[in-house]
Each structure stands twice: as structure tokens, then as C-alpha cells.
Amino acid sequence: MQKEITLEMITPRGTILQQTVSYVQLPTKLGLIGILADHAPLISALDIGVVTYRPVGAAEKKAAISGGFLEVRDNKVVVLAPTAELADHIDLERAKAAYERAQQRLKNPTQDIDVDRARAAMFRALSRMRAKNTVR
């Protein structure tokens, strides 16, 4: 029998996901990592991006996160993120609008625009769109 891991996604707004999964893929600051059962204890910083997880006996699912932390121990994966959204809950139109807006800002930077912030906003929007499977 395949071993299972518990995936928990916690944000300041509440626990948005608690599920047994067989596999999780996460965007850490050092790149994408995949986690299977019996992973060594790990604490890592997460980047803006898409979390892909495979619930036991179901199709792969995605969620967008905006950075945060990851803790793996005892076959339990905890994702702590300032914001996290499951693909089903993402408002695609809003993400697209945010993406356009951020791109506009980056294209025509004026002195009162924080470039880092605009870039982060762009990546956040992009990861939401990716989680929706609309762009690669």
C-alpha cells in the first residue's frame, strides 16, 4: 500500500486545506522540490508559486501561494503562507487584471512605483493563473 502524507495549508485567514496526499510539489527559494512519504525533516522558505498536490486516489490539484514557509516532519507537510488559494477559489479575471496592471507598471516605471513590489505582484498573479492551468 502506498504511504500517505498529510498536507496542511495554513494562512493568517485560517487553515485552507488539510488532506492526505501521496505527493506534493512546492516552490522553495532554492527551486521546486517534490515530497513523498518518509521525507527527512525539513524547514524551508517558500517562494511565490504553485503548489501541486496529489490527493490519495484523485487527480492532481493545484494551489497558488505567495511565499511563506514549509515544514516537513513525521509524514506531515505544513505550508505556512501569507496568502494561499486553491485553484477552485482563484478568481481568474482578477488575476489577469492584476497581471496586466503589474506589467504596465513595470513597463512605464515612474518614480513613485516600487519596482520590486510590482514584480512580486506580477509573479503572484502569474502563479494564480498557472494554478488555474491557463498558462505554463
Next chain:
Amino acid sequence: MASMRDIRRRIKSVKSTQHITKAMKMVSAAKLRRSQTTLVAARPYANKILQMIGALQDNKAIDHPYLQQKEVQKVCYVVMAADKGLCGGYNSNLLKLAEKELAECSYDYDVVAIGRKAREFLSHRNVNMVREYTSIGDNPDFMQAKALCEELLALYGTGVYQKLYFIYTDFRSAMAQNPVCKQFLPLQVEATGKKEKTEEFIYEPNEEEILSTLIPSCLETTVFRYLLEAKASEHGARMTAMSAATDNAVEIIDNLTLALNRARQAAITTEITEIVGGAAALE
């Protein structure tokens, strides 16, 4: 004795006040419920972050600008009160504590005011108000807390202050809230204490990197919690105060109605006496 017309007018005015207090009570009850839900929902995140910092600390002595204790020359107080009144003792209790803390403070200090009531209070005192924030809204969200935290960290980062305190109201229940003063910076982390054989975590990229992002997150959630606690307390205090006001209005109306009936009876009695007297005079 007040005339019947006067009494009727007063009953009417008390009744309309009662309508308002009743409505305010119900609105506060709904808002309280919402803030409480948010408060509870935010707890796992905050706990987990503290736990992670604790685990890190067990692992190795950690060092970070926000953890270092420095020799204190100047401190900063962040005073968090409401924007609005009509919430019983909420504002006055908090500001009383603030006044006490400021009076007892042996260092030089500046203040940051959050909420219109805090600003009003502090601007009448002879204190240096470096920042002021009003209109936090009834349901602060995490992004607001994050922005506020960033500004406070920037203020701390100037190096002028060696300690930052928060004066806010701790939420116990709808009936009980108590104002408290807590040290915000430098951050005090209690070691988890249990020296169980913690598994050796692998830290990626490394302990320092994790810590340098973990600590600001921890501070943000702390600010978020304080904001939520204060808001929940405000709603709770307002609900209790308005509930008391509504009950009081009922009592006043009862008394006035009684007075009205008495006055009416007295008027009738006088009238009858007059008629009887008139008839007797005719005989």
C-alpha cells in the same frame, strides 16, 4: 409635577434612543462574531510560526537585529484605541493604562497613536506623536497588519528607539476585556522548553535565511493579532454597553409610563371633584 404632554414627549425621546441602542447592540454583536472568527482562524498560523522559531532556537543560538537587547535610551509606545466612542469603558480604560505607563516610564519616549480616540487623547498630552493611524475599519485584514508592521519596523530600524511597546486591549470575552502593555520589539521568544529529542531539521537554504524571513512574519502576525484583539474587544465592549443602555431605556420608559398614568388619574380625579363640587353648589 410634569405635565402629561411633557411626560409623553420624554417617553417618545427615550423610545427613539432605545431603538438606536438596540440597533447598535445588534450590529456590534454581528461584528463581534466576525472578529472572533477571524481571531480564531489566525491562531494556527501564529502558533506554528512561534513553534518554528522555538525549534530553531533549540537547535542553535540565534541572532537577529529584532532579537538583540540594546541599552535603552528611548522607547516608543504604540497606543491602540478605537475610532469611535459609545463603547462603555473601552477607550477610557485603555487610555488610563496608557497614561499610567507613560507616567511610569523612566526613559525618553515617543508615541504612535492608532485610532481617533488615542490621537485625541495623546494630542492633549505633552507627548511627541511620531505616527498616527486612524480608520482601521471594523475588520482589519492581514494586509493592513502587514503594512502597519512594516512601518513600525522601519521606525524601529532608524535606531532611535531601543524598545517598542504596544498598549492594546486583550480580548477575554464579550463581557471582559482588559487593557495590557506588551513589549513588541525586541522580540521575546520563549524557548519551547521541552528539550525533547527534536529531530534534526534540514534547513534550506540555511538557518539564518529562514530566521530572517521567519521573524518579520512572526511580527506581522503579532500585529495582526493585536489589531484583531483590540477590534474584538471594542465590539464586545460596545455590545455590552449598548445592551445596558437598552435595558436602562426600558426601565426609564416603565417609570415614565407609571408617572404618566398617575398624572392622568390625578387629572381625572380633579375633573370629577370639580363636577361634583359644581353640582353641589347648584343645589
